[in-house]
Amino acid sequence: MENKHRIEVMLTREEIAEKVKAVGAQITEDYRGKDVMLVGVLKGSFIFMADLVRAIDLPVELDFVSAKSYFGTTSSGVVDVKFDTHLEFKGKTVMLVEDILDTGKTLSVLKQMLLTRGAAEVKIVTFLDKPARRTIDIKPDYCCYSIEDRFVVGYGLDYNEQYRNLDYLGEVIL
Ligand code: IMP
Ligand code: MG
Numbered sequence: 001m002e003n004k005h006r007i008e009v010m011l012t013r014e015e016i017a018e019k020v021k022a023v024g025a026q027i028t029e030d031y032r033g034k035d036v037m038l039v040g041v042l043k044g045s046f047i048f049m050a051d052l053v054r055a056i057d058l059p060v061e062l063d064f065v066s067a068k069s070y071f072g073t074t075s076s077g078v079v080d081v082k083f084d085t086h087l088e089f090k091g092k093t094v095m096l097v098e099d100i101l102d103t104g105k106t107l108s109v110l111k112q113m114l115l116t117r118g119a120a121e122v123k124i125v126t127f128l129d130k131p132a133r134r135t136i137d138i139k140p141d142y143c144c145y146s147i148e149d150r151f152v153v154g155y156g157l158d159y160n161e162q163y164r165n166l167d168y169l170g171e172v173i174l
Contacts, residue, residue: 007153007163007170011145016155016169019144020048023125024055027095027142037061037092038125041110043164044099047156048127048144052097063087067106079109090118099156100128101143104136111138127155128169 027036035058040049042064053062065083094114098107101124111122123141132149151174153159154166163170 005159006173007166008173009168009170010147010150010152011155011169013167016144017051020051020127021055023142023144024052024057027125028055028057031058031093034093035059035061037063037089037094038097039094039110039114040064040097041099041106042066044156044158045097045127047164048099049097052125061092065110067110069106079106081109081113089114091120093121093123094119095123095125095141098124098126100130100152101126101138101140102130102133104134104138108136108138128152128157 036056038049038053038056038060040046040062043066045064049062049064053060063084065081067079067081069079096107096110096114101107107124107126111124114122124138125142126140127144129140129143129146130149131146150171151159152169152171153163154169156164157169158164159172163172
């Protein structure tokens with residue numbers, strides 16, 4: 001079956017790779033001598049996480065939680081979270097790794113959940129930031145690219161579960 005949408009390239013795989021390496025190097029510098037736990041938000045973060053973790057030169061633990069708030073191109077506003085309840089966050093520096101910070105609902109729910117479960121500090125690392133869409137006061141600690149209010153796909157991000165496998169970032173032209 002063929003995909004029906006026109007996708008316009010916004011960031012090439014080379015541009016993405018360079019930026020992710022730089023953010024990984026920055027985290028390495030900022031957290032030198034410390035242990036960090038990276039927690040990816042599924043499914044969107046899986047490719048970013050795979051690249052980011054290899055750009056960080058620190059002892060890291062890695063895990064994933066699953067959160068869903070979107071259907072098509074609209075935020076449902078309800079965040080459905082699933083995670084392994086055996087995960088131990090107590091006293092840890094946890095970095096939430098996300099594909100995109102949009103309204104902020106998903107990450108504010110997850111951040112609060114990790115603090116409630118004893119994390120010493122929770123940092124936000126996002127591949128993309130769409131500040132114009134924010135409804136909750138939350139900012140990324142690390143961000144690769146800030147973009148305008150466009151619906152984007154590829155590099156892990158989907159439109160109705162399609163296009164996650166594109167190795168570039170593209171805008172969906174509806
Ligand atoms: P928030 O809770 O509104 O910040 O939503 C964040 C989630 O919405 C992200 O993890 C994505 O799954 C999804 N999302 C937001 N904007 C886009 C987009 O442009 N393309 C694909 N998914 C998006
Ligand atoms: Mg997501």
